[in-house]
Amino acid sequence: MPVQKTQAFVIRTQSLGEVDKIISFYTSNFGKMRAVARGIKRSKSRLGGSLELLNYGDLVFFERPNKDLQIINSFDILDSFGVLKDDLTKTAYAFYIAELLDVTGVEGKTNEAAFQLTLTALSTMEKVLHPELLVHAYELQLLTLMGYQPQLYNCVGCTGQITGKVFHFSPPLGGMLCDKCFYRNSSALHLSRGTCELMKRIQMLDLPLVTRISASDAVMGELKNALSTFITFQLERHFKSLDFIASIKEPKGKRARGKEGKRENEKARKRENGKAGK
Ligand SMILES: [Zn+2]
Numbered sequence: 202m203p204v205q206k207t208q209a210f211v212i213r214t215q216s217l218g219e220v221d222k223i224i225s226f227y228t229s230n231f232g233k234m235r236a237v238a239r240g241i242k243r244s245k246s247r248l249g250g251s252l253e254l255l256n257y258g259d260l261v262f263f264e265r266p267n268k269d270l271q272i273i274n275s276f277d278i279l280d281s282f283g284v285l286k287d288d289l290t291k292t293a294y295a296f297y298i299a300e301l302l303d304v305t306g307v308e309g310k311t312n313e314a315a316f317q318l319t320l321t322a323l324s325t326m327e328k329v330l331h332p333e334l335l336v337h338a339y340e341l342q343l344l345t346l347m348g349y350q351p352q353l354y355n356c357v358g359c360t361g362q363i364t365g366k367v368f369h370f371s372p373p374l375g376g377m378l379c380d381k382c383f384y385r386n387s388s389a390l391h392l393s394r395g396t397c398e399l400m401k402r403i404q405m406l407d408l409p410l411v412t413r414i415s416a417s418d419a420v421m422g423e424l425k426n427a428l429s430t431f432i433t434f435q436l437e438r439h440f441k442s443l444d445f446i447a448s449i450k451e452p453k454g455k456r457a458r459g460k461e462g463k464r465e466n467e468k469a470r471k472r473e474n475g476k477a478g479k
Pocket of ligand 1: 356357358359360361378379380381382
């Protein structure tokens with residue numbers, strides 16, 4: 202078995218039998234990859250705690266050609282993002298980043314830009330007070346790199362330029378709709394000019410520069426809704442990490458009704474999915 206080396210992030214861990222684990226990585230040289238950490242649950246394992254979620258390091262593995270699962274030889278941590286993991290909200294957002302990478306990444310398909318973007322996002326997040334806008338910029342830029350770029354400049358119906366005062370954003374159709382094409386998805390979201398401009402700006406801007414931008418609560422609310430709806434439609438996936446973020450952001454009074462609220466949310470989501478399928 203040839204030995205390979207690459208830099209990698211741990212994006213998911215699963216138990217495998219009594220002593221092993223399957224670790225999903227996003228790597229610099231091989232894109233998404235899954236590998237077995239043999240004996241990791243034994244107390245004397247040399248892999249020990251090195252393969253915690255979001256750890257970034259040098260991975261050495263035995264490549265098994267034409268097999269889904271590789272075998273981990275060693276993982277030397279370069280950064281475990283300890284500052285980030287000391288903050289519950291930032292940890293929640295970082296878990297979301299890992300989940301997003303897991304869903305959009307393709308096994309064996311290298312995407313060095315996506316790897317570097319993630320590294321920048323995590324290290325920048327350690328330094329900011331409020332990570333929300335940074336994460337939205339990451340979402341937009343990662344989607345673009347992975348082939349799910351929302352169309353913000355031209356109409357997804359007729360390709361004409363978006364002008365006018367009202368901005369319609371259609372998550373199922375993949376971007377903006379002009380006034381003439383609005384009928385194609387009459388439940389498209391209405392966005393303010395400020396939100397549209399902010400989306401265009403953070404789709405291109407270097408992540409450390411995004412942290413210098415401030416936006417009103419109204420714009421942040423529209424942006425969050427537009428992106429989460431877009432991602433749910435385009436990736437056909439519900440993100441557990443987003444539920445977690447919502448649960449830690451809920452005011453205390455609401456949290457008491459946690460389970461009931463969750464059931465309501467689940468029902469609402471099913472209703473939405475039902476509609477989308479038609
Ligand atoms: Zn149009």
